[in-house]
Amino acid sequence: MTLVAIYQTLRADLLERVRRYSFLVVLLLTVFIAYLHVPPASAGYVVMRFGAYQGLYNSAWIGSLVALRTSLLLGLLGFYIIKDAIERDRVTGVGQIIATTPIGKLSYLFGKMLSNLAVLLAIVLAAIIASIILYFLRGQEGHLDIAAIVMPFIVVVVPHLFFTASAAVFFEVIPFLRHSLGNILYFIFYFFQLQQSVPSPGRMAASNLFAKLDLMGYFSVMSRIMLDVKNMDPRYTYGSLSYGIIAKQSEAKFFLWQGMDWTVLLPGRLTVIGVALLVLLAAAVFFDRFDSFQAPKIKKLRVKNSVVQSSEIAAAGILPIKNLSPMGAARLQFSVLRLVKSELFLMLKGVRIMWAAGAAGLWAVSLICPFEMLRQFIYPLLWIWPVVLWSSLGCRENKHGTEAMVFSCPHFMKHQFPAMLLSGMLVAVALGSGVCIRFLAAGDVPSLLAWGAGILFAPALALCLGVWSGSSRVFESIYLLLWYIGPLNKLPALDFIGAGEASAHMGISIYYYLISVLLVSTAYIGRRRQLEN
């Protein structure tokens, strides 16, 4: 009975999700990134280089390279695309039916975890096929060795995806982790563990907990390749590694890497699966089985106070229809400003006091802190703080099921569309006004221009992705990634607010104005399409 139930849960969920656009987008992105990660020798960039050394394209190198990237990519984007399996049952009401069936909490969650895993494995399969094709396109050495390509996926990627699938279930079960806050916390967790797993001489001598556990498999594989390079060339220093898409500064020395004995990693990888199961077990402990009245105490009190039954209001006075004030055409007065006010109200309603206090604190600090601190931390933080507000742009109607009522309003595109964008921009202006004052006082025009680009770009991206995906998660995941690499780590090309002085003065902002215009236009087309469909 339980096995059948788990299988049916898995099957229904998997079919539902692989038929979505978001699945197709991540699938194509994975294949595209695999393609980017095996560039031809003539390309102007490198992807993985150990000091001066780069592996020859044989089956082992291509397999490991693509497997590592797939693990890193699906650990983040994969989490966001699978994190709605339980929420959907909750929203559609199917959960209440499930709650009345004999299926146990753990069985249900196990089915959801397997379904999450199956979605991710379908993408992994595409990455494996892409690796094989890439071997034929770019292979430099040896013959096609399927095992050498597939083994890193099985040993490195699959256990990590077990963890990702379980973490998604856990985040859906815990009420405060279900929505935007959970998405942000997972993002922080992901990058923290990634940073802690980067092999360095110190960590290779005495690794920390994250490196030891090595959820992504990154530390194990990288440190193993580093050892092999060291054995080949004793002058190589541990930790010297370039990973990512990096401009080629000099020609690489090629070396032949024959892969590794993947079975050596098995105990560690099985431990990762064990941790994933523990996370799932913890989720089962907290799972409310769709009983909304088991939510945390604060929520419970709110529901209790607010649920008003008909009997309580039966005695209320009822106005006869004839007493309703009639409305002539003169009573219609469209105003974008009034709509902006309404949109802002809608956006800010329900904001927690802690969020508001944090925003006020950041704003105050932005006025008085040293310039270096402002650029390094405060300015980027001011552009991550409102992400939960921006993420509702363009998808609020879909999320709450108000499309039919809202879309049937007169001049909807002419008024509501700009009102949404303006409300998002106003939030950015309010939070970033302190930074603006500082740049004005310093007479730093390029930084002011970059600030303006940030005001436009973030809500434009939110609106565009919200409209086209119908969900806040796509924006949250992509924006967080951009923000981390750009404003926080100051990679000039992605620093859309000009947090780094260098990027602000390079004039990158002009591109972000253009991109923003493109995003708003795309959002407009998407909104029209929503209306027409």
Next chain:
Amino acid sequence: MELLIDKVSKRYGRNSWGLKAFSLKTGPGVLGLLGPNGAGKSTLMRIIASITKATEGEIMWNGRDIAIEPGELRRSLGYLPQDFGVYPNLNAVEFLSYMAALKGIQGSFARRRIDELLQLVNLAEAKKKPLGGFSGGMRQRVGIAQALINDPKLLIVDEPTVGLDPEERVRFRNLLSDLSGERIVILSTHIVSDVEAIATEIAIMSGGKLLKHAEPEALLKEVEGKVWEYVIPGSKLEEARKRWMISSTVRRSDGVHLRVVAADAPGREAIAAAASLEDAYLYYISASREDEKV
């Protein structure tokens, strides 16, 4: 004030039609749209509400094509969809204020109108409570209030009584009836009694097609003399179901009392009965199914 639906069709996919060459003309009053689930009622409602575009045909609102000039219709439109949500963190006043802003209603008038509407739908006492805590019936009443906020000339309500308790249902039916004097109200439902009480015209739909559009009296006239009450032994019930269209069965000590819709009396003991709208509805639906079989 006139709504003209001219040969409107909606195609889903390559060969699946949700609506096929639907034509109808109506004026002030309540038009009841009756049909089984999947008849195409909601598709038609969405097209009239200018949310969905028709694949073929056109809809004219006071002589203007709504596909070309949707703004003209939307200014006069109140729409209560079959499935809709609300913003859970807002209370009823805030939600209705937002909808009023979207519909371009002047602030001071909107506030007065919201107060009146909340009294009308019996939510005045709960107007400051978050909508997230509302019961299904209360949310439905918020939906009704938002549909009426702009004093619409065309009011479209799709399955409006779902989730309402019997008392609220009667009140809502009366409300629609009172509203209908100077406007067009289109009420879609599969509950015949909802329509019977208030509709001035009835359109029966099935399989995306209009089967009949007439006043209730004319529909009843069609089945006059075709409704029979007939008592049979319980053991013959299955056989009877195969032979006749039965609109109701009641088990009594003397056997099963059937209400049969048929051109000829089902037996010598059958007694002619007064036709109801439900009998007429079943008659047309059943006749269309017979036609499809042929």
